[in-house]
Structure formats: C-alpha cells, structure tokens
Amino acid sequence: MAEPRQAGRKVVLDPARAAALDVLKAVRVDRAYTNLVLPAALRHYGLEGRDAAFATELASGTIRRRGTYDAVLAACIDRPLSKVESKVLDALRLGTHQLLSMRVPDHAAISTTVDLVRARVSSGAANFANAVLRKVSQQDLAGWIETITPDPRTSPSRYAALAFSHPEWVVDELREALGATGRDELDALLEADNENPRVTLVARPGRASREELPGEPTPYSPYGTVLEGGDPRSVPAVAEGRAAVQDEGSQLVAVATAEAPLEGRDELWLDLCAGPGGKSGLLAALAAQRGARLVASERLPARAGLVRRTLLDGGAYAPGVAGVVAADGTLAPYRPGVFDRVLVDAPCTGLGALRRRPEARWRRKPDDLVQLVLLQRQLLRSALDLVRPGGVVLYATCSPVLSETSNVVTSVNGARADVDLADLTPLFAGVPRSDGPVPGTVQLWPHRHGTDAMFLALFRKLV
Numbered sequence: 306m307a308e309p310r311q312a313g314r315k316v317v318l319d320p321a322r323a324a325a326l327d328v329l330k331a332v333r334v335d336r337a338y339t340n341l342v343l344p345a346a347l348r349h350y351g352l353e354g355r356d357a358a359f360a361t362e363l364a365s366g367t368i369r370r371r372g373t374y375d376a377v378l379a380a381c382i383d384r385p386l387s388k389v390e391s392k393v394l395d396a397l398r399l400g401t402h403q404l405l406s407m408r409v410p411d412h413a414a415i416s417t418t419v420d421l422v423r424a425r426v427s428s429g430a431a432n433f434a435n436a437v438l439r440k441v442s443q444q445d446l447a448g449w450i451e452t453i454t455p456d457p458r459t460s461p462s463r464y465a466a467l468a469f470s471h472p473e474w475v476v477d478e479l480r481e482a483l484g485a486t487g488r489d490e491l492d493a494l495l496e497a498d499n500e501n502p503r504v505t506l507v508a509r510p511g512r513a514s515r516e517e518l519p520g521e522p523t524p525y526s527p528y529g530t531v532l533e534g535g536d537p538r539s540v541p542a543v544a545e546g547r548a549a550v551q552d553e554g555s556q557l558v559a560v561a562t563a564e565a566p567l568e569g570r571d572e573l574w575l576d577l578c579a580g581p582g583g584k585s586g587l588l589a590a591l592a593a594q595r596g597a598r599l600v601a602s603e604r605l606p607a608r609a610g611l612v613r614r615t616l617l618d619g620g621a622y623a624p625g626v627a628g629v630v631a632a633d634g635t636l637a638p639y640r641p642g643v644f645d646r647v648l649v650d651a652p653c654t655g656l657g658a659l660r661r662r663p664e665a666r667w668r669r670k671p672d673d674l675v676q677l678v679l680l681q682r683q684l685l686r687s688a689l690d691l692v693r694p695g696g697v698v699l700y701a702t703c704s705p706v707l708s709e710t711s712n713v714v715t716s717v718n719g720a721r722a723d724v725d726l727a728d729l730t731p732l733f734a735g736v737p738r739s740d741g742p743v744p745g746t747v748q749l750w751p752h753r754h755g756t757d758a759m760f761l762a763l764f765r766k767l768v
C-alpha cells in the first residue's frame with residue numbers, strides 16, 4: 306500500500322478506495338470486466354465484509370453512473386474532460402460518487418480522494434482535485450441533475466441519458482422495448498439498472514433443496530433464494546456445485562425450457578449456447594429428474610471448459626448430463642431432428658443485464674446489433690432444424706431490445722412453414738405483467754420483477 310507524506314505527516318491510503326481506483330483503471334485501460342477484476346482487487350488489499358462491500362459499491366456504482374458524474378465534473382472544470390489526466394479523472398469520479406450517491410461525509414469523500422491523487426499522481430493534481438470536489442459538494446445529486454440536464458419535455462432522451470447515466474441510444478432502445486403501455490416506466494427501469502442487484506442462488510433440484518440455502522425464497526422460481534448479503538461461496542451447497550449464483554430470470558428460462566408442454570419422446574435436450582453453463586446446470590438437474598439427458602454445446606472452447614466444470618459432480622458428469630461439446634451452433638455437429646427440447650440462449654447486447662455488468666452500457670455500440678441479430682437468426686434456425694417434429698425450441702436473450710427479440714422471432718417464424726410460435730404465457734401465469742412484445746412471448750424486467758430483462762419465445766416444430 307502506498308504511504309505518501311503530506312507536509313511531514315504520513316498519509317495511509319484507504320485500501321477500499323485504492324482498490325476501487327485500481328478497478329476503474331483496469332476497466333478503462335485493459336477493457337477488463339468489473340466483476341472479474343473486483344475479486345482480485347479485494348484480495349490484493351485484504352478487504353472483507355463491510356470494507357469489501359464498500360469497495361464494490363464504490364467501483365461498480367462509479368462505473369454505472371459515470372455518464373451523470375462526467376456531466377457534473379464538466380460543469381466544475383474549465384477545460385474539456387478529455388484534457389484531464391485519466392488517473393485524476395478516475396479519482397474525481399470516485400469522489401463524486403461518494404459525495405452524491407453514498408452516505409460518505411463530504412470531508413471524508415474529499416480528503417480521501419485528494420490523498421489518492423497525491424499518492425498516485427502529484428501534489429499539484431491533488432490541489433486541483435480538492436478544488437473540483439469542493440465545487441461538486443456544493444449541490445446534492447438532485448440539484449446537479451437540475452443543473453446538467455435539458456428540459457425533459459423537449460429533449461427526453463438526452464434528459465434521461467444524463468439523469469440516469471445511460472448512453473442516449475440505449476435509452477431509445479429501452480423506451481421502444483417498454484412499448485406504449487410501459488412508457489411511463491422508463492425512469493424506473495433506468496434507475497433499476499443503476500442498483501446493485503441482490504445475489505440470487507439456485508438449488509439444483511435433486512442435488513440441493515432451496516431449504517438448505519440461506520435467504521428468502523425467490524417469488525417466481527421454485528428453486529431460488531435471494532441473499533441479504535454475505536459471500537455466496539461460503540454456502541456449502543454452492544461450494545460443492547449443488548447450488549449456484551443465478552439470476553431468477555435465468556432460472557425461469559431453464560425452467561420454461563424444461564416445462565414447455567411436449568407430446569411423445571422427451572429424452573434428449575440441447576443447450577446450444579451454453580457457456581459459461583449457468584442454465585445448463587439447472588437444465589441438467591431438471592433433465593435428470595425426468596430421465597432425460599442434456600447436451601451442452603458452446604462455440605468457444607474456453608467457455609465450453611467452464612460449462613464442463615459446472616456440470617461435473619466429483620470426477621464425473623452430474624446426473625442428467627450427456628456431454629459437453631465445443632461447437633459452433635450455426636454448424637452444429639448433430640443430426641437434424643434428434644433433440645426433443647432445445648434452448649437457444651443467444652449471444653446478445655446484454656442490455657437487460659446492465660445491473661450486473663457496470664461497464665457494459667459504455668462498451669456496447671449500436672453497430673453491435675447488426676452482427677448479433679444475424680447470428681441470433683442463424684442460431685434459432687439451426688435449433689429449429691435440430692429439434693424433432695413435435696419438439697420445442699426456447700429462444701431467449703438477456704436483452705429486451707426489439708431487434709433482438711420480436712424482430713428475430715417474427716422474421717424466423719415467418720420464413721418457415723415447419724414451425725409455430727407457441728404460447729408461453731400459461732407457464733408465466735404467476736408472473737404479473739410479463740407479456741412480451743409478440744403475443745405468446747414473455748418479457749421480464751428488473752423494475753417489475755427484480756430479474757434481468759430476459760426475453761423468452763417458444764417454438765414448436767410441426768409434425
């Protein structure tokens with residue numbers, strides 16, 4: 306830990322803030338994922354319990370709300386932010402998050418940030434940081450939002466982008482996805498994207514029961530619990546691979562794949578885009594209970610390795626697993642019509658899981674959609690070829706963006722005479738306001754259901 310001197314006094318850097326600064330740098334410079342670099346930073350600085358929680362909120366919250374904070378900082382600095390040294394800007398963002406969104410007293414937020422800048426950059430930069438953060442501290446978040454935003458009636462997207470810290474194109478996509486009936490929920494959705502989601506666990510049926518897991522039962526999935534806090538790895542069933550961390554919406558995708566009504570044979574299931582294996586873990590457990598078996602398929606060999614690890618029980622595959630295959634789902638090496646159930650959990654923009662991936666909103670670009678939509682259609686067509694007549698294909702995305710959801714589903718459905726879009730809503734009768742954009746489809750939302758914004762559509766291959 307760096308220990309700079311300040312006018313003869315030794316300054317001990319606060320390790321939680323130093324860890325958060327390291328995470329911001331890794332995300333900015335190495336394009337790292339917050340969730341992957343945070344644990345290493347916490348370990349490096351020996352942070353546990355409340356200190357680890359503070360550092361986590363500091364890093365994740367700062368990255369999520371960077372759009373708002375940069376507009377605040379731009380109003381407090383008389384040169385463009387692009388001319389501020391990156392390390393100093395990172396520290397200013399951390400200080401701003403503490404001042405405007407965390408319950409840190411102003412003097413502590415400012416002095417700890419100034420110490421960080423002095424230790425990591427220079428005394429001159431520390432003086433600059435001190436002056437800027439004093440200006441930031443003159444208003445609370447609501448006051449700053451008034452100052453930095455345009456009139457929401459004339460510039461609604463720009464207003465929402467600045468007030469809720471999302472890129473403007475993402476605001477537009479989410480507004481369109483909410484549709485006419487949900488339009489007045491846009492603010493609630495954007496605000497939900499800025500919250501740290503609570504950790505949800507899944508008990509893999511037949512291997513663990515949810516009664517042995519800590520936390521409250523999830524409202525919609527019969528297999529989940531919601532933790533109040535604590536490290537999920539300290540839960541024995543999680544450490545033993547009988548339970549796992551999994552968003553409730555993802556649990557519902559696996560459950561719907563397993564429970565979609567099917568006539569006749571129900572023996573062989575396929576997860577076509579399985580990496581890293583969360584849904585495969587639940588699907589395999591459900592398959593085992595029915596005497597069926599799951600093939601988990603994933604294009605990237607490294608991710609197929611993660612799926613394999615998820616599906617191992619001791620040295621062998623867990624019950625219900627037929628195998629794990631590294632294969633491109635658009636050219637999948639399986640006989641057409643061999644599977645009874647197929648899940649296509651398609652690669653997507655992930656704009657429905659922004660709570661979990663603090664940096665994702667700033668990385669995604671509108672152009673990504675073009676490639677992704679092409680791939681999504683190919684994967685769905687391939688899944689429809691692989692399922693037997695009478696079998697079912699569940700298409701899912703962790704994005705509510707219409708070009709990835711309704712457009713993919715209607716274009717593929719419209720082009721094929723051998724499939725029907727089936728009605729998934731009876732399986733979601735207990736989940737209020739979960740109708741999707743196309744009749745029969747389902748759309749979950751963070752602000753309505755506390756889940757990621759999963760989209761689900763069910764296809765049946767005609768006999």
Ligand SMILES: C[S@@+](CC[C@H](N)C(=O)[O-])C[C@H]1O[C@@H](n2cnc3c(N)ncnc32)[C@H](O)[C@@H]1O
Nearest residue numbers: 578579580581582583584604633634650651652
């Ligand atoms: C949304 S993730 C799947 C998440 C997974 N079902 C789970 O619950 O853990 C999409 C996955 O599709 C994989 N993928 C991308 N292109 C693919 C392709 N052409 N064929 C098969 N998998 C592909 C990605 O590598 C990624 O692991």
